[in-house]
Amino acid sequence: MTTSTSKYQYVDCDPEKCIGCQLCEYVCSYNKTGEYNSYRSRIRTVRVDEVLITAIACRTCENAPCVRSCPQDALTQDPHTGIIHIDASKCDACAWCVEACDFGAISINPASKLAEICDQCEDLEEGPQCIKWCPKEALFMTTPEQRAQKSRRELIKEEVIGVKAAG
Amino acid sequence: MYGYHGKILHIDLKEKKTWVEQKPEEWYKKYIGGVSMATRLCWENIQPGCDPYSPENPVCIANGIFAGTPVPVGGKYGLASKSPMTGFIGDSLSGSWFTIALKRAGWDGIVIHNASDEWVNIFVDDDRIEFRDASSLMGLGTFETEEAIREQLRDDQVRSATIGPSGENMVRFANVTNDGRQAGRTGHGAVWGSKKLKAVSIRGTHGIAVADPDTLMKLSFDITKEAQGPHTSKYRILGTSTNVLNMNKIGLLPTRNYQEGVFEDAEMVSGEYLHEHNKVKTIACAQCPIACEQMSMAKGGPYEGAMTGIEYECLFANGPNLGINDMNAIIKLIDVADRSGMDAMSMGITISWAMETYEKGIFSKEDFKCESHPDGFDLSFGNGQSAVYLAEMIRDREGIGKLLSEGTRIASKTIDKERGTETYKWAMQVKGLEPAGYDARGLKTFSLGSAVGTRGPCHNRSAAYDPDIKGDVDRFSVDDTRGRLAMDTEEYAAVYDTLPLCKFIRRCFTGKADRAGAWPAIVSLINATTGWDLKYEDIDMIGSRAVTMKKAFNIREGWKRADDTLPWRWMHDPMTKGPSAGHVTTDEELEYMKDLYYEAKGWTKEGLIPKAKLIELGMEDVAEQIGV
Numbered sequence: 100m101t102t103s104t105s106k107y108q109y110v111d112c113d114p115e116k117c118i119g120c121q122l123c124e125y126v127c128s129y130n131k132t133g134e135y136n137s138y139r140s141r142i143r144t145v146r147v148d149e150v151l152i153t154a155i156a157c158r159t160c161e162n163a164p165c166v167r168s169c170p171q172d173a174l175t176q177d178p179h180t181g182i183i184h185i186d187a188s189k190c191d192a193c194a195w196c197v198e199a200c201d202f203g204a205i206s207i208n209p210a211s212k213l214a215e216i217c218d219q220c221e222d223l224e225e226g227p228q229c230i231k232w233c234p235k236e237a238l239f240m241t242t243p244e245q246r247a248q249k250s251r252r253e254l255i256k257e258e259v260i261g262v263k264a265a266g
Numbered sequence: 267m268y269g270y271h272g273k274i275l276h277i278d279l280k281e282k283k284t285w286v287e288q289k290p291e292e293w294y295k296k297y298i299g300g301v302s303m304a305t306r307l308c309w310e311n312i313q314p315g316c317d318p319y320s321p322e323n324p325v326c327i328a329n330g331i332f333a334g335t336p337v338p339v340g341g342k343y344g345l346a347s348k349s350p351m352t353g354f355i356g357d358s359l360s361g362s363w364f365t366i367a368l369k370r371a372g373w374d375g376i377v378i379h380n381a382s383d384e385w386v387n388i389f390v391d392d393d394r395i396e397f398r399d400a401s402s403l404m405g406l407g408t409f410e411t412e413e414a415i416r417e418q419l420r421d422d423q424v425r426s427a428t429i430g431p432s433g434e435n436m437v438r439f440a441n442v443t444n445d446g447r448q449a450g451r452t453g454h455g456a457v458w459g460s461k462k463l464k465a466v467s468i469r470g471t472h473g474i475a476v477a478d479p480d481t482l483m484k485l486s487f488d489i490t491k492e493a494q495g496p497h498t499s500k501y502r503i504l505g506t507s508t509n510v511l512n513m514n515k516i517g518l519l520p521t522r523n524y525q526e527g528v529f530e531d532a533e534m535v536s537g538e539y540l541h542e543h544n545k546v547k548t549i550a551c552a553q554c555p556i557a558c559e560q561m562s563m564a565k566g567g568p569y570e571g572a573m574t575g576i577e578y579e580c581l582f583a584n585g586p587n588l589g590i591n592d593m594n595a596i597i598k599l600i601d602v603a604d605r606s607g608m609d610a611m612s613m614g615i616t617i618s619w620a621m622e623t624y625e626k627g628i629f630s631k632e633d634f635k636c637e638s639h640p641d642g643f644d645l646s647f648g649n650g651q652s653a654v655y656l657a658e659m660i661r662d663r664e665g666i667g668k669l670l671s672e673g674t675r676i677a678s679k680t681i682d683k684e685r686g687t688e689t690y691k692w693a694m695q696v697k698g699l700e701p702a703g704y705d706a707r708g709l710k711t712f713s714l715g716s717a718v719g720t721r722g723p724c725h726n727r728s729a730a731y732d733p734d735i736k737g738d739v740d741r742f743s744v745d746d747t748r749g750r751l752a753m754d755t756e757e758y759a760a761v762y763d764t765l766p767l768c769k770f771i772r773r774c775f776t777g778k779a780d781r782a783g784a785w786p787a788i789v790s791l792i793n794a795t796t797g798w799d800l801k802y803e804d805i806d807m808i809g810s811r812a813v814t815m816k817k818a819f820n821i822r823e824g825w826k827r828a829d830d831t832l833p834w835r836w837m838h839d840p841m842t843k844g845p846s847a848g849h850v851t852t853d854e855e856l857e858y859m860k861d862l863y864y865e866a867k868g869w870t871k872e873g874l875i876p877k878a879k880l881i882e883l884g885m886e887d888v889a890e891q892i893g894v
Contacts, residue, residue, distance in 0.1 A: 134473025
């Protein structure tokens with residue numbers, strides 16, 4: 100059972116638009132490490148079969164399981180943005196947070212021995228670089244409530260006028 | 267060194283040993299990557315004159331400069347062996363994750379020597395190499411093999427290049443598939459099959475650094491955004507299948523084994539029809555912001571659920587070229603080819619040769635009898651069900667499928683010898699490879715490009731149809747500009763195939779695809795990645811050297827001027843209908859254009875390469891071996 104929140108924004112991906120190019124991974128890893136490496140990207144594209152493609156990053160869960168699971172109390176959640184912060188002096192790379200995350204959004208950097216997670220490029224004025232680069236505008240910021248609103252509107256269109264709303 | 271690791275991995279399948287070869291920066295500056303570097307590796311590691319199915323024929327994988335960086339469409343690699351189809355260089359390109367994994371694993375290329383005793387899956391785990399038993403993968407299709415390996419290794423980041431049942435059975439035009447893309451032509455899958463090499467899998471975990479990341483990021487960002495505009499709309503919206511109606515309009519859509527160039531039901535097999543009725547999703551190769559692959563599914567009928575990516579070349583070969591107007595049957599045919607790992611172009615054109623041979627009364631129903639079809643079947647043009655039966659028989663080498671799995675050249679020679687017939691007159695092949703979906707009888711410059719192509723007639727290696735179709739020259743006649751045009755368009759294409767970059771990006775640098783429009787941006791991308799200081803004119807050298815390297819390979823394998831020819835039909839048998847009716851390329855025209863082409867290249871009248879020319883290109887060791 101996945102956990103999520105009702106108030107924080109996160110980077111989401113529209114699987115209808117995602118083409119699986121992985122440019123988000125290149126840009127993210129470059130921003131964070133100066134090199135291009137999917138393994139160091141905090142957003143990950145996934146292709147489950149030939150046509151099921153999407154990208155996943157931290158969902159900023161409320162009462163986040165990763166924070167609760169950390170035995171070193173190295174993870175904290177910003178109460179305003181929901182972004183997970185990792186205290187480098189406390190994290191010992193035990194990977195409990197990785198296992199606790201229902202979205203597979205955390206990884207351990209084998210070089211720095213630290214947990215890594217999407218921070219929505221909060222240090223950059225122009226915001227998440229993956230969204231800036233996505234060639235198909237498949238990535239966007241949203242909240243669960245915004246998604247629910249969109250689903251309700253699409254459902255109405257589908258039921259009332261019998262067409263599945265595009266996009 | 268940025269952009270490269272300076273290391274080539276060598277693997278001996280028989281001895282189960284590996285070694286590392288260091289290459290100097292100068293070597294990379296000459297051969298760059300893709301088809302050029304793959305051909306060069308093949309030149310260095312093959313036993314000249316060997317049988318393509320012998321252990322002495324190496325499998326050579328060469329990465330590109332841009333793999334693993336955000337440079338749009340730079341995620342491609344070259345694959346080269348001596349081709350079992352042609353006996354000359356077989357060089358193919360494929361895109362996507364496999365090449366990026368290779369780069370992240372720390373290798374610029376892989377050379378696989380010898381042949382294994384047991385079926386093997388090579389696993390390159392960064393710098394650790396494992397010879398894995400592939401027996402559990404046998405018989406699996408291309409996509410299934412990739413998934414099965416990921417499951418075995420329990421890592422969805424492992425990327426594999428694989429062969430399917432066609433490669434295992436050594437269908438001569440079997441190919442190699444990775445990430446749903448193919449190194450499609452010239453029979454690599456059969457070479458892998460001859461080595462009992464089922465798959466090469468790679469896990470690459472290292473980061474890629476470049477010399478000037480700020481410049482590279484800016485250039486890449488701008489090109490990525492430009493690639494969402496009008497310069498790529500053809501590819502993004504309908505994909506290459508949009509060419510069906512374009513080619514039909516000018517009478518160049520190969521129909522019923524290239525008998526005609528107009529198909530009465532073209533609308534029913536068009537890219538537009540596909541988009542409307544069968545498209546499931548558009549997907550991209552890794553590192554590509556364009557996304558041209560139209561994943562399409564058969565809807566209703568006996569082929570319900572068959573799904574694969576549909577491109578113009580496989581669509582023409584298995585649609586109009588077979589007289590088939592049922593899109594579901596066409597998708598099924600291409601699905602059979604893609605899942606079993608064979609070249610859908612060569613397959614379609616081999617089937618069309620069989621259909622014409624049937625309609626001319628040389629084949630009968632009896633000829634198609636086999637265990638699966640004890641009564642045989644009708645193989646008239648337009649019979650989609652029979653075409654699917656025959657495709658499956660080719661895949662399994664069952665009944666006459668065994669002969670047809672050898673391609674049109676061997677199949678027609680065999681039948682003509684057995685039955686005293688002249689089926690070679692409609693065997694569509696040059697050097698043993700089946701041609702592209704542009705009927706060259708109405709494209710004189712392209713007919714030259716098709717004749718001189720080092721891997722056979724190819725729309726990817728020769729862009730000589732471009733001046734013909736654009737109307738820069740009269741496409742029905744010959745003049746003294748054609749040698750130079752064929753050379754320029756071939757070398758232009760070779761630049762893209764060597765870096766490699768997908769050619770669909772070619773208008774996104776400045777809006778103009780010509781050298782002046784594209785080369786300055788390409789120079790900047792190379793220099794920002796590698797830290798080199800290449801100039802505009804060095805880009806031309808990349809293309810020139812690539813074509814020369816491939817030609818040199820062929821010369822050492824016994825190439826003669828007479829090998830640069832055209833299918834009999836294109837020289838003697840004009841179309842009767844449509845805007846390109848009434849034309850052929852005569853022997854006289856062809857020989858005249860070949861003279862012009864060799865002269866433009868600075869080669870001898872016999873098409874051999876003078877020593878001085880090779881030394882000029884920095885290929886002294888090649889000059890020693892084959893220069894005149």
